[in-house]
Amino acid sequence: MKFSKKWFQKGLAATLSAALLMGQAAAAMPASAADTAQLEQTLKIAVLSDTHYLSPDMIADTADFEEHLNSDRKMFAQSDSFLTALLDTVKQDDPDVLLISGDLTKDGEKEGHEELAEKLEQLEQETGVQVYITPGNHDLNNSNAMNFNTANGEAVPAGRTSQEDYKQIYADLVYNDESVIATFTPAEGKQGGGLSYVARPKDGFTIISIDSARYSADNTESGTDEHETSGNVSPELEAWIVEQTQAAKQRGDTVIGLQHHGMVPHFSMEPDLLPMYLVNDYERLANVYADAGMSYIFTGHMHANDIATVTTEAGNTLYDIE
Numbered sequence: 002m003k004f005s006k007k008w009f010q011k012g013l014a015a016t017l018s019a020a021l022l023m024g025q026a027a028a029a030m031p032a033s034a035a036d037t038a039q040l041e042q043t044l045k046i047a048v049l050s051d052t053h054y055l056s057p058d059m060i061a062d063t064a065d066f067e068e069h070l071n072s073d074r075k076m077f078a079q080s081d082s083f084l085t086a087l088l089d090t091v092k093q094d095d096p097d098v099l100l101i102s103g104d105l106t107k108d109g110e111k112e113g114h115e116e117l118a119e120k121l122e123q124l125e126q127e128t129g130v131q132v133y134i135t136p137g138n139h140d141l142n143n144s145n146a147m148n149f150n151t152a153n154g155e156a157v158p159a160g161r162t163s164q165e166d167y168k169q170i171y172a173d174l175v176y177n178d179e180s181v182i183a184t185f186t187p188a189e190g191k192q193g194g195g196l197s198y199v200a201r202p203k204d205g206f207t208i209i210s211i212d213s214a215r216y217s218a219d220n221t222e223s224g225t226d227e228h229e230t231s232g233n234v235s236p237e238l239e240a241w242i243v244e245q246t247q248a249a250k251q252r253g254d255t256v257i258g259l260q261h262h263g264m265v266p267h268f269s270m271e272p273d274l275l276p277m278y279l280v281n282d283y284e285r286l287a288n289v290y291a292d293a294g295m296s297y298i299f300t301g302h303m304h305a306n307d308i309a310t311v312t313t314e315a316g317n318t319l320y321d322i323e
Contacts, residue, residue, distance in 0.1 A: 050301030103137025103261025111160025193220030207249035232262030258298030
């Protein structure tokens with residue numbers, strides 16, 4: 002197995018060329034057919050990640066909020082303005098789909114998820130762009146969810162988002178959307194990976210959204226229903242991903258993954274210094290996904306822009322687009 006890297010520096014709202022996504026399908030066709038496929042089967046993608054949205058209604062100029070800002074590198078006070086500007090950029094780019102690869106909210110505030118869902122639904126209605134999301138490590142069962150806008154200036158817990166809350170909030174945006182053709186159901190009594198789904202935004206393309214976040218007792222190291230930074234894919238979820246990938250390839254689709262945690266290291270010391278930013282067992286899983294037929298996966302978590310690749314012994318390459 003070999004690793005290689007390409008730098009990707011087009012900003013948070015990155016638009017990818019359809020030629021990238023049609024490479025494998027076109028290569029297997031005669032020249033004239035390939036030319037036709039390039040014209041007909043294209044997918045323009047805009048990408049956001051780690052929006053860490055905090056509702057302006059939950060912000061106040063208080064000592065508690067100032068202390069919180071000083072202990073974190075994120076720009077929570079500007080998150081609403083940033084989101085508005087980025088969605089305006091998406092509108093101008095006029096993509097077919099918008100992918101958001103996790104950490105949608107500051108710390109899983111239910112109020113933040115509800116406002117974000119409303120903004121994204123409005124984007125879909127105004128533009129026709131299909132929005133697909135995946136949860137990040139901050140988004141569910143997070144005890145750090147806080148409301149800083151109180152009468153006495155002291156922060157209080159905000160709404161805490163459960164898996165069922167998440168499904169309900171994003172039902173119209175994702176889970177009830179007609180483009181979603183499959184969802185993953187964990188075994189009885191488990192929740193790990195339960196927000197994963199498969200969508201076909203148009204013929205020739207399958208998107209597999211993988212819930213790698215750890216927030217339920219069956220999937221956390223602590224054995225509690227509390228969020229953790231690292232990511233995990235259970236054997237059951239892995240088998241489902243392989244099954245869905247193979248089914249997509251049988252349809253002749255290009256397969257695109259969407260996951261918060263990285264699948265391929267984006268710098269040489271990442272596995273040693275920041276292992277929690279790569280999904281557990283990433284090296285084996287990347288090979289499994291690639292050999293099953295997944296060509297690209299959009300990830301986040303690192304707050305950086307980069308493309309890294311892994312090529313399996315069988316010659317299949319997976320691009321991790323961070």
